Amino acid sequence: MSEPLAGIRVVDLSKILAGPYATMTLADLGADVIKVEHPEGGDPTRGWGPPFNGPDATYYLAANRSKRSVTLDLKSPHGQEAAHRLLATADVMVENFRPGSSLARAFAYDRLRSRHPHLVVLHISAFGDHGPLRDEPGYDMVAQAAAGLMSLTGEPEGAPVRAGSAIGDLAASLFGTIGVVAALLERATTGRGRYVSTSLYESLLALHINWATAYFATGERPERLGSAHPSLTPYQACRAADGYFVIAVGNDVQFRHLATALGHPHWADDPRFATNSARVTHRRLLEAHLHRVLVRHTVEHWCKLLRTAGVPVTAIRALDEVLTSEQTEALGIVRTVEHPAVGPLQQIACPVSFDGVRPPVRAAPPTLGQHSHHVLAELGYDEADVKRLLSGPPEAE
Structure with missing residues (x-):
């Protein structure tokens, strides 16, 4: 090229x-x-x-x-x-x-x-x-x-x-x-x-982008939220029976899909959870509801079920899993080059x-x-x- x-x-x-x-x-x-x-x-x-x-x-x-x-x-x-x-x-x-x-x-x-x-x-x-x-x-x-x-x-x-x-x-x-x-x-x-x-x-x-603009608007010091998002929820790591995985709900339609897939469709009609702003306000209560359901099954179970339901979800993969995954291989981003002392040397190429x-x-x-x-x-x-x-x-x- x-x-x-x-x-x-x-x-x-x-x-x-x-x-x-x-x-x-x-x-x-x-x-x-x-x-x-x-x-x-x-x-x-x-x-x-x-x-x-x-x-x-x-x-x-x-x-x-x-x-x-x-x-x-x-x-x-x-x-x-x-x-x-x-x-x-x-x-x-x-x-x-x-x-x-x-x-x-x-x-x-x-x-x-x-x-x-x-x-x-x-x-x-x-x-x-x-x-x-x-x-x-x-x-x-x-x-x-x-x-x-x-x-x-x-x-x-x-x-x-x-x-x-x-x-x-x-x-x-x-x-x-x-x-x-x-x-x-x-x-x-x-x-x-x-x-x-x-x-x-x-x-x-x-x-800092949205963290900074939120401070400019409110004057309030933001606090650590772990993996959670300050303006969306559920948008974080969640605990399953055998580990953690990520759910990233970006709108109310996706939340309805999530609630239905988890067997609690009424959550989407609850005024405390029906809109994103309401869910953020009642974050802790929603997290408690989710935890009681999600710990019953494995990461693999939830990822398969929620992906089928149209909810953005993924397992949290370790680096060895990522670098040998089908997605990484399909992108061709791992390249091998000859080093004068090492011989074949793998590199993450230009993205x-x-x-x-x-x-x-x-x-x-x-x-x-x-x-x-x-x-x-x-x-x-x-x-x-x-x-x-x-x-x-x-x-x-």
Whole structure:
């Protein structure tokens, strides 16, 4: 297939997850992504294990496919000059330097703009470019706590819980990717690059959507509801005789189907349950009625019965069940690519298709410095210069 971002070069100076996931998404769409890593250890996620698969942790392998790895000491003058040579050939630079660090100063956008006016720069931070927290470092869980997500996640009487996935990192990555693609589209007209910035904090605020608008309307602090929905019910995990499953009733017709299938059609005519707003008001009472019925039979029984009745329902599947399911196989989203140290390596491919065709997984996540010689030679360095850059002693700032 013709890849939408073929011909676009991205220099990835980021590490951990938000930046690398953004650049991997751009690579999935066809961009040539060059990942610049420190010679000593590279991206910290290479060591974020167990589990490991080959020389690197699976965490690193999850966010770095289809890139080329170059090792440079960006704190040295020679390393910075090599980076600028690379940026001169690039369309996009992605970084998540710690605010106030020497690298943040060395690659500040005002400097980059004068030297590389064509460059689209994506900066991802924990808390954004302004405000009292702008200089604070932060990992995903810190952002989830600070941005309010953990206050909404977990059982009402239980402790706050972080989302199972690193949703702050991933949201910032995806919003940042949208910003980069928009800036590239604009540059096609203006010829000028852009400074694009986002943060874990801002992205999580954007994902609050209905929680935030409800607060704006009522001024009331929302409370944790476990798996339940603040504006719909029943729309949650329910207990059966042998485990839990999900019922997701989105309207009054579906609730009538549910009540009838459960042998209690009169529920749909009860003024406490007849409308969604009434059901939300009497949530606890309805949950108690449902519990007394649902614990009598198995998850399989209820899923089959309710699905036949037209009620949205599913078992809660574990990851091994999901990744080997018929649905996942039919979508062709699990791909295998050859890794230089591991051999066949499975990856979750790009979730977007174009004209029904999913972009290929072009290459495995690179080993540290795997492409250094080749990329530096592309930039005009001779063999002696390459050797000096890659093996010379670190220089002071």
